[in-house]
Amino acid sequence: MTINKPKEPRERILEAAVALFAQRGYAAVGVREIGKQAEVNIAMISYYFESKVGILKAILEDFFDRYSLIFADIKDLDISSDDCIRLIIRRIVEFVRGETNLALVGYNELPLDVPEIAQLKAKKVTEIISQLGWLMGRFNLDPVKDGWKMGIIGPSLISMVVMNFRLRPVMQRVFQLTFDDAYYEKLVETLSTLFLDGVHGIAAQNEADSGEADG
Amino acid sequence: MTINKPKEPRERILEAAVALFAQRGYAAVGVREIGKQAEVNIAMISYYFESKVGILKAILEDFFDRYSLIFADIKDLDISSDDCIRLIIRRIVEFVRGETNLALVGYNELPLDVPEIAQLKAKKVTEIISQLGWLMGRFNLDPVKDGWKMGIIGPSLISMVVMNFRLRPVMQRVFQLTFDDAYYEKLVETLSTLFLDGVHGIAAQNEADSGEADG
DNA sequence: ATAAAAATTAAACAAACGTTTGTCAAGCAT
DNA sequence: ATGCTTGACAAACGTTTGTTTAATTTTTAT
Structure with a gap:
């Protein structure tokens, strides 16, 4: 449970x-x-962070900056809209898996009122949302006229992924699951299908899979 | 901002x-x-709650009990699977709209480690998940074999809805929206389409709408 | 009217909070 | 050797924390 000592104090604190x-x-x-x-x-x-809230600031900045990287090169890729979504979901899952605690802190503290970081949050969230604008155009959505839809769909995406990790301690008691590479592969696939084609898509995929297995 | 005085102290505290x-x-x-x-x-x-955590206990119990009511009579209704989902989403939105703060507390505190309420949380979450089992059968999903999918899809549903309210203070700065009856009607519709048919469903609906408007 | 019970209060409690202080040791240029 | 900077530390700062106590008012029942 203890942190590896050799690292620098600042990093150990973080x-x-x-x-x-x-x-x-x-x-x-x-x-x-x-x-x-x-x-x-x-x-x-x-000494390193000025105050306790200074730690939170550093953490949230790190979170948002790394989260932004998910979308950074998306525009330059020559792939279909569906593959674009799939890639984003894959990256989000990989990010949250690799930095679960960081992502949980970012997600959990986001809506809480901590005056000292209100400005930081507003700025970073606006940045990310603007990045999503381009993606919307690929799905017949007008970033201006349908902006409110983006406000619904965009947040839904991230919350769908993170919720999985948020509930893990509780879920682990209900389902017996091993969270290995295979699980995360299925998680990416399931979330992608759900986000692209909804539960109908999930159901169709399930029929195809069972048909394949039976026949 | 002050609470109406006439109510009983216990309720005012809550x-x-x-x-x-x-x-x-x-x-x-x-x-x-x-x-x-x-x-x-x-x-x-x-005097009324024994301790501070006693308040949280009372709040979470209230939250879960009222949230469970959403699914209580679903089995008895003679409607299609799609309408079933639509009804659930409508009820969740109505619940969260009517009791926004209660829902936010329940959602935000759910993954946080507060030893005194760990048991309560595990019990209530298990109850709700078991209620979802029946619904899964209507979408070609086996509650036993595909249990892990339920662990992904189920939580996604609630998180999609709540995320909208969680981000409201931040979102309100980005989009100019009035959160009136009309907005919530569109919210239910959009979330239902997204959950049933994904962004492809949203795109299709958008095309149909614009075609209707243009033609 | 009166005694018992319930509701409410101000005051005090120890413990924990975030932050600041002054000190000390090591490293380094002069 | 000297003076200066930096990193690290224990100790103490004044607040604030959740909770409890004992006294007092209000309500209820007889």
Whole structure:
């Protein structure tokens, strides 16, 4: 559970904070606990991040910047709209899988009112939404006239993926699942089908699969 | 902003707590602030709820019980699978619209580790998931063999709806929207189409609409 | 009218909070 | 050797936290 010591204090603080914030939320975690888990004196938190909220700022900036990278080169790729969606979903899943705690903190703290980071959030969210505008055009949607639809569909996409990780501790008690490469491959496939063709698409795929297996 | 006084103290405490928890999160709100907003002495919180976490327990129980009602009579209705989904989405939207703060607290606190309510959460989530089993059968899904799909699709449904309300404060700066009856009608329609037929369904509907308007 | 019960209050509690302080040791140029 | 900077530390700062106590008012029942 303890962090690898050799790393620099600043990085150890970030890692510890991300893990703790993801588990219990920003407000529920004290600087002493962060310092303890990072094997660092509490004073170093003020030294490197000015304040506790400074840690959250650094974490959210990291989250948004890396999340933005998902869409960065999408426009330049010469692929179909469907493959475009599939690629985005694959990248989101890979991102959230690789940095689960970071993504959970970003997602969980996003709607909470923390005055010191309100501006940061608004700026970053606007950036990401504007990136989605181009994608909409490929699905007969006018970014201006149908903007409200983008406000529904876009957030739905990210929430669909993250929800899977958010509920993992609870879900693990209900279903017996091993979260290995094979599972994530199926997750990407299922979410892509669901987002592209809905539950009807899922049902059709299921029929095709069972028909293949039976015949 | 102040709560109507005539109500009973217990209810005033709940209302104030739900509003504050929704805005800033359970851990970030103190009992003194709850007491102040509820116009109640702090000691009344211990008196009526034993402790601060007792308030959260009461809130989550209320949330889950009312959320369960959404699916309660679904089995008895003689409607198509699609209409079934549409009805569920309509009810979820209506529920979250009518009790936005309650839903936000339930959704936001669900993945956070608060030992005192871990058991409550596990129990209620299991209840709701089991209710979804029946619905899956109507879409060629085997609740046993395809259980993991239910673990993906089910949570996606609720998260799609709630995400819309979670991001409202941030979204309102980006799009100029009035959240009136007409908007929610479109929200139900869009989410239903998205969940049933994906973005392809949305695109098809858009083409049909514009064709109707042009012709 | 009166006693018991319930509801409400102000005040105080120890514990935990985020932050600041002053100090010390090591590294480095002068 | 000297003075200066930087990284790290323990200790203490004043608040705020959730909770409890004991006293007081209000309600209920007899």
